[in-house]
Amino acid sequence: MDISALPILSALWFGILTSISPCPLATNIAATTFIGKQIETRYSTLVAGAAYTGGRAAAYILICFIIVGGLYSIPGVSMFLQQYMNKVLGPLLIIAGLIIMGIIPLAVPQPGGMNSGFVHRLNRKGLLGGIFLGFIFALSFCPVSAALFFGSVVPLALKMESSVWLPMWYGIGTALPVIGFALILASGTRYASGFLRGLSVMERYLRRLTAAVFIGIGIYFTIVYLFGISLPQNF
Amino acid sequence: MKHGALFKTIAAILFSGLFLTLGPLSTGVLAGPDEAADKTPEYVAYYFYTSKRCGPCTRIEKWSRDAIKQNFKDEIDAGKLQWRAINVEKPDNKHFIQDFKLYTKSVIIAEYRNGEAVRWENLEKVWNLYQDKEKYFDYVAGQTSTFMESS
Numbered sequence: 001m002d003i004s005a006l007p008i009l010s011a012l013w014f015g016i017l018t019s020i021s022p023c024p025l026a027t028n029i030a031a032t033t034f035i036g037k038q039i040e041t042r043y044s045t046l047v048a049g050a051a052y053t054g055g056r057a058a059a060y061i062l063i064c065f066i067i068v069g070g071l072y073s074i075p076g077v078s079m080f081l082q083q084y085m086n087k088v089l090g091p092l093l094i095i096a097g098l099i100i101m102g103i104i105p106l107a108v109p110q111p112g113g114m115n116s117g118f119v120h121r122l123n124r125k126g127l128l129g130g131i132f133l134g135f136i137f138a139l140s141f142c143p144v145s146a147a148l149f150f151g152s153v154v155p156l157a158l159k160m161e162s163s164v165w166l167p168m169w170y171g172i173g174t175a176l177p178v179i180g181f182a183l184i185l186a187s188g189t190r191y192a193s194g195f196l197r198g199l200s201v202m203e204r205y206l207r208r209l210t211a212a213v214f215i216g217i218g219i220y221f222t223i224v225y226l227f228g229i230s231l232p233q234n235f
Numbered sequence: 236m237k238h239g240a241l242f243k244t245i246a247a248i249l250f251s252g253l254f255l256t257l258g259p260l261s262t263g264v265l266a267g268p269d270e271a272a273d274k275t276p277e278y279v280a281y282y283f284y285t286s287k288r289c290g291p292c293t294r295i296e297k298w299s300r301d302a303i304k305q306n307f308k309d310e311i312d313a314g315k316l317q318w319r320a321i322n323v324e325k326p327d328n329k330h331f332i333q334d335f336k337l338y339t340k341s342v343i344i345a346e347y348r349n350g351e352a353v354r355w356e357n358l359e360k361v362w363n364l365y366q367d368k369e370k371y372f373d374y375v376a377g378q379t380s381t382f383m384e385s386s
Contacts, residue, residue: 023289078338083285083324143292143339147362150338225287 007156011166014148015173023142024174026217030093031178033213034100034133036185037206038126039199045186048126049179055134057171060149063139064163067154078141078150085140086225092136093218096129101211138171145174275350278316278383281343283331286324291365292340296320298368299342299361302375316383342375344382356382 019028035052038044063081066072098104141149149170157166193202223229280303282296303311303318310316321328323337335343335355339362345355358378364371 022291073333073336074338075332075336079323079332082339086287141339143289144362146339147359151359151362228286230288 007160007162007166008169010156011153011169012173014152015170016176017173018145018148018170019174019177021144021148023144024137024140026220027089027137027140028178028181030210030214030217031133031137031175032181032185033206033210034126034129035179035182036189037203037210039186039189039193039203039206044126045183046179048130049175049182051127051130052134052178053172053175055131055136056138056175057134057168058131059135059138060153060167060171061164063149064154064157064167068158068163074150074154078146081139082141082143082146085136086142086221089136089140090218090220090222090224090226093214093221095218096133097211097214097218100207100214134171134175138174275347276314276317277347278310278379279345279347280316280318280379281331281335281345282318282320282340283323283335283337283343284320284340286322291362295340295342295361295365298365298371299358299375302372303379305372306376307379310383316379344379346382346386354386 018024031052035045035048038048063077066077067074095104153166153170157163160166189202189206190199193199280299282299284292284296300318300320303316307316311318321331323329323331331337334352335341335345335357337343337357342358342361343355344358345352347353356378358375360374361371364374
């Protein structure tokens with residue numbers, strides 16, 4: 001597969017444009033706090049960010065495969081995701097917030113006797129949560145992201161016969177600004193923890209902040225998308 | 236072994252997403268003529284939207300309508316061009332999604348003959364220009380003019 005730099009850079013740029021547009025702001029804030037709360041080690045934030053990126057890229061690659069495979073058309077997939085995913089997202093975010101808060105215990109599936117310590121380590125480092133969050137947030141299209149992905153990236157991927165690489169770079173682009181802000185949040189927290197009562201205390205505060213953000217955004221999505229109640233907005 | 240099981244877990248998450256995206260396979264897409272076909276003028280400038288409105292979406296609708304009405308007053312008065320805003324979530328309008336291959340809220344210019352759309356263009360760049368009013372108006376007016384002249 002011959003993919004020159006220009007389509008890759010275009011896909012990456014479309015991803016960044018998507019991420020900095022106003023409509024995914026709420027999910028970006030949720031993702032930033034989730035990734036930024038991983039401050040256990042110096043690399044924890046990057047690892048969680050990479051997982052989030054992987055989840056997003058996987059979602060876009062999957063959509064491209066569905067379209068390229070002829071399973072469903074671009075209008076069908078796009079309109080369906082815009083209509084239904086945001087409705088699912090509200091309750092999902094509320095549940096995720098309650099899990100982060102520790103109010104709902106997380107039962108991680110352990111097929112085939114998977115080592116529970118290993119799963120817990122992954123979970124604690126935000127790997128599983130990052131992948132899941134990236135995947136779900138990527139599927140929650142708004143008009144701007146749908147316009148850029150289905151109107152620019154998918155046609156480019158079809159033209160270049162690249163159902164994997166271009167959606168993957170687009171996914172990376174959508175995650176880059178979020179990871180950038182998460183790194184700033186994590187660095188600030190680590191710095192502040194030196195003056196305050198240590199990393200574990202800061203970690204606890206960050207976890208509560210993340211849970212509050214998830215629940216707040218979840219309630220917003222539930223009101224707006226599930227119950228169809230319009231709230232004042234400027235974006 | 237441990238990693239194999241992890242991949243199974245990740246695969247399960249990915250497959251759950253697959254089912255979500257395949258959901259619409261069971262929903263039919265309404266196809267049919269425009270309900271106002273007998274009254275359809277030669278050209279129609281559409282704004283297609285959904286029930287959930289957003290800031291950029293209402294701006295795109297307003298700017299597109301204003302650009303059309305300001306730049307094509309004679310054509311509109313003569314009944315040659317018409318502006319229509321259509322909610323594609325209403326059952327009678329769902330056919331427009333397939334008719335014009337809509338993937339988001341869109342501005343479409345269509346040419347009709349005997350009530351049937353023979354040619355259309357999606358003004359895709361509205362999503363790149365919705366923060367610059369002057370360029371937006373120039374783009375919508377320019378594309379519409381070129382489209383009408385090229386028939």
